[in-house]
Amino acid sequence: MRTFLIILDGYGVGEAPDASLYGDEGSNTAYHIALAVGGMNLTNLGKLGLPLIVNLPGTPAQWPPLGAVGRLRELSIGKDTTTGHWELAGIILRDPFPTFPNGFPAEIIENFERAIGRKTLGNYPASGTVIIEELGPKHLETGYPIVYTSADSVFQIAAHEDIVPVETLYDWCKIARELLQGEAGVARVIARPFAGKPGNFFRTPRRKDFSLPPPRDTLLDKLSGKGYDVITLGKLEDIFANRGMTKSLHCSDNDECMKLLQKFKDEDFNGLLFSNLIDFDMKYGHRNNPPGLAKALLEFDCWLGPFIEDMRSDDLLIITAD
Known part of the structure; x- marks a missing residue:
């Protein structure tokens, strides 16, 4: 059947x-x-x-x-x-998965930055298409990934494919997944690769979720x-x-x-x-x-x-x- x-x-x-x-x-x-x-x-x-x-x-x-x-x-x-x-x-x-309407605690962000060896941008709830327009230019300058969340239990990491190879972005998501356990155990860590230029950024199909x-x-x-x-x-x-x-x-x-x-x-x-x-x-x-x-x-x-x-x-x- x-x-x-x-x-x-x-x-x-x-x-x-x-x-x-x-x-x-x-x-x-x-x-x-x-x-x-x-x-x-x-x-x-x-x-x-x-x-x-x-x-x-x-x-x-x-x-x-x-x-x-x-x-x-x-x-x-x-x-x-x-x-x-x-x-x-x-x-x-x-019990519901935890959400972070005010962004993630400083300790979580600091541990993540230490693990990937660079600072991050963002750390607030946002539309994915809006935040890459807001922070995309700064990301291109610094190479710092954009971290954001939403009303859902998610830790999302956006990076331009020309700045951060997609496989590296996936590795960063795996690191975040290992860190986000217990009370901070969001349902999903999501890789959000994007491309384009300031004023015309767009998300690519190579999104990947780590549940x-x-x-x-x-x-x-x-x-x-x-x-x-x-x-x-x-x-x-x-x-x-x-x-x-x-x-x-x-x-x-x-x-x-x-x-x-x-x-x-x-x-x-x-x-x-x-x-x-x-x-x-x-x-x-x-x-x-x-x-x-x-x-x-x-x-x-x-x-x-x-x-x-x-x-x-x-x-x-x-x-x-x-």
């Missing part, structure tokens, strides 16, 4: 009971994106029943839906990528341990610290992931294919770009129709957010 689990990264259908803890009252990505573009017809998601669980302007509901449909909420404390994906794989966290390992066996560990195939696409090898997978393929964008999903649909495997479509969140959600996210959703919905039609009778398809 083949199971396809597809994550529409960040595509939520309404606030959770703990939304006020994160300043997310009133959040509803699915509804607000459709509203912002004057309505959108997600034909195939509509057939699967999405409009039955969220008001989706422009997308008609079908009854009965092609599949089972429902709204789920996390039991874990936290709302970041790692927390959501781990819970989908059976890990419920009772804490799951505290116990996940669904992936259990399936692979029983001899099933566990194939992951997207950024999942980073989120699960490369554990429990029989094959892992990193994808730079939704298009690459969907092409690989199509490829594996035409192959024989016995187990789980777990894919994360990151563009929804990384390219559009974090940047508050409703037209871009709407376009990506329509592209996925168009791709989804033929994918469903070609599924085998004993295949299982699960589509959810994280």
Whole structure:
């Protein structure tokens, strides 16, 4: 039996009971994106029943839906990528990963600087695209990496590829990962390479995440341990610290992931294919770009129709957010 689990990264259908803890009252990505573009017809998601669980302007509901449909909420404390994906794989966290809304303590930064042999820039919460414009010129002058965080539990390190080789940046992230344990154990250390010139910097596709390992066996560990195939696409090898997978393929964008999903649909495997479509969140959600996210959703919905039609009778398809 083949199971396809597809994550529409960040595509939520309404606030959770703990939304006020994160300043997310009133959040509803699915509804607000459709509203912002004057309505959108997600034909195939509509057939699967999405409009039955969220008001989706422009997308008609079908009854009965092609599949089972429902709204789920996390039991874990936290709302970041790692927390959501781990819970989908059976890990419920009772304590949230630490966040640093005022930047990292001086001791952490000093230990990191000592370990890499140079000073750092930044150390405050920021948008990744904004901070490289703000501090990129100084980084080019000094070679000091840019360190920043966000509302999520992350320690992000940005460096220009012409100034710091990407492999060196990855080494620095490994050092940070070793330092950030215990009470300072952020969920992910993220390498953020960029290129370009002042006023026109851009992030390159060679981002890499260094996650804490799951505290116990996940669904992936259990399936692979029983001899099933566990194939992951997207950024999942980073989120699960490369554990429990029989094959892992990193994808730079939704298009690459969907092409690989199509490829594996035409192959024989016995187990789980777990894919994360990151563009929804990384390219559009974090940047508050409703037209871009709407376009990506329509592209996925168009791709989804033929994918469903070609599924085998004993295949299982699960589509959810994280």
